[in-house]
Amino acid sequence: MSRQNITILGSTGSIGVSTLDVIRRHPERYRAYALCAHSQVDRLFAQCQEFHPAFAVVRDAELAGDLAGRCRAAGLPTEVRHGVEALAELAAAAEVDAVMAAIVGAAGLEPTLAAARAGKRVMLANKEALVMAGELFMHAVRENDATLLPVDSEHNAIFQSLPADFARGLAACGVRRILLTASGGPFRDTPLADLRQVTPEQACAHPNWVMGRKISVDSATMMNKGLEVIEARWLFAAPPEMIQVVVHPQSVMHSAVQYADGSLLAQLGNPDMRTPIAHALAWPERIDAGVAALDLFAVGRLDFLPPAAERFPCLQLAYDALHAGGTAPAILNAANEVAVAAFLDRRLPFLGIARLNEAVLQAVPALAGDSLDDVLAADAEARRCAGEMLRQGSCA
Ligand code: NAD
Ligand code: MG
Numbered sequence: 001m002s003r004q005n006i007t008i009l010g011s012t013g014s015i016g017v018s019t020l021d022v023i024r025r026h027p028e029r030y031r032a033y034a035l036c037a038h039s040q041v042d043r044l045f046a047q048c049q050e051f052h053p054a055f056a057v058v059r060d061a062e063l064a065g066d067l068a069g070r071c072r073a074a075g076l077p078t079e080v081r082h083g084v085e086a087l088a089e090l091a092a093a094a095e096v097d098a099v100m101a102a103i104v105g106a107a108g109l110e111p112t113l114a115a116a117r118a119g120k121r122v123m124l125a126n127k128e129a130l131v132m133a134g135e136l137f138m139h140a141v142r143e144n145d146a147t148l149l150p151v152d153s154e155h156n157a158i159f160q161s162l163p164a165d166f167a168r169g170l171a172a173c174g175v176r177r178i179l180l181t182a183s184g185g186p187f188r189d190t191p192l193a194d195l196r197q198v199t200p201e202q203a204c205a206h207p208n209w210v211m212g213r214k215i216s217v218d219s220a221t222m223m224n225k226g227l228e229v230i231e232a233r234w235l236f237a238a239p240p241e242m243i244q245v246v247v248h249p250q251s252v253m254h255s256a257v258q259y260a261d262g263s264l265l266a267q268l269g270n271p272d273m274r275t276p277i278a279h280a281l282a283w284p285e286r287i288d289a290g291v292a293a294l295d296l297f298a299v300g301r302l303d304f305l306p307p308a309a310e311r312f313p314c315l316q317l318a319y320d321a322l323h324a325g326g327t328a329p330a331i332l333n334a335a336n337e338v339a340v341a342a343f344l345d346r347r348l349p350f351l352g353i354a355r356l357n358e359a360v361l362q363a364v365p366a367l368a369g370d371s372l373d374d375v376l377a378a379d380a381e382a383r384r385c386a387g388e389m390l391r392q393g394s395c396a
Contacts (some may be wrong), residue, residue: 003028005095006019008034008035009087009102010104011037011044011047012040016035033095035048035056036057036103041066052078054079056079056080056081060082087110098121101123105337106128106333108128109129112137120147124148124151130235132329132334132375133372150231150280151276152231155228156276157267158257159235178242180229181253181255182224182225184249185220186219187203195311195351196350197349198350200343200346204217209273222311223353226316227333227336230318230321246307247307253267253302313354318332326366326367331378334383335382335385340353348395349396363389
């Protein structure tokens with residue numbers, strides 16, 4: 001078998017680094033073809049030194065000049081490019097076999113869509129892309145014969161627990177329900193009154209997973225689970241009422257599928273993203289991910305609880321956006337990106353995230369359309385509205 005060329009969108013992030021760790025273990029199978037980052041040039045240069053990619057991409061011409069100079073001085077074969085067009089081109093290039101979509105937020109949409117349109121194997125971590133443009137994205141996957149493999153641990157678990165031909169319809173496959181597990185994040189048991197004062201540092205200290213800052217905050221508000229409900233709706237063509245969120249503090253059962261005959265199939269493992277990454281890279285084969293075997297005796301017990309609605313209002317907002325349809329999920333996603341950035345910047349209290357999300361979802365009218373232009377217009381209008389509300393301090 002010839003080596004597969006992999007483009008990593010977001011190579012310097014948490015998922016990107018874990019992806020390179022799996023690739024490092026299988027040099028005979030995978031080659032890092034293009035490594036794309038935003039502004040972390042030091043880390044990207046270190047990755048270029050180790051993996052000798054054909055291309056590296058950074059945000060702008062100045063950073064590209066800096067990186068290109070260092071690559072030249074080190075005698076590396078890497079050509080350095082910059083900007084969003086370069087991301088889309090390297091996601092779609094003829095030499096590329098598979099694309100790891102691991103940019104955080106709306107910025108990942110266009111290059112991930114370019115990979116789907118080019119019929120690539122798309123390994124999807126960037127859930128925001130699917131939340132924003134689910135219909136459009138799934139259409140591009142089908143029309144261009146792309147292979148879409150979920151990397152989000154829950155969706156990867158669901159994928160593994162479904163029959164191979166689930167695309168013919170969940171009901172036809174005897175599926176009754178999807179059980180989407182959630183750890184409950186760092187504030188699962190924090191007294192509600194104390195949530196007013198929590199800091200970005202506390203919100204980013206996830207009990208089970210080490211992740212980027214945006215998804216860590218999303219886990220603390222459970223907006224992450226809301227985004228994942230929308231993600232599951234599109235990935236598996238699942239009606240929202242078929243998707244049930246289950247709080248499972250140990251993060252060992254990564255999600256499950258219930259069938260008509262009473263069977264419940266689940267995927268379990270240690271909470272380490274290298275497992276779903278290796279699954280997506282090798283599927284339908286299995287490769288070593290560098291992850292220790294799950295020790296059930298050490299785990300001892302698994303707990304399951306219903307999510308507390310008053311503690312996690314963002315979860316309901318996601319169901320509301322799904323019911324509203326059209327561009328409503330894109331509006332919610334954009335509001336949340338602004339809200340999380342403001343919280344991390346200490347310009348918005350933790351509880352203000354849900355308030356801002358709700359206010360923007362109500363204020364910005366959702367369009368019924370789902371073209372890329374509609375989605376990008378809704379995203380821009382929701383950001384503008386959220387920025388205005390932040391300035392007025394109406395959600396503080
Ligand atoms: P991160 O913040 O650690 O990394 C983000 C990466 O995206 C970095 O490489 C950064 O350089 C790049 N990036 C950011 N903005 C960019 C832009 N405008 N243009 C180009 N590149 C840009 O985030 P992460 O935790 O690795 O998460 C990445 C994605 O994967 C998110 O969508 C997240 O929801 C999803 N995800 C992450 C995990 C996890 O365990 N970290 C689990 C499931 C899903
Ligand atoms: Mg997840």
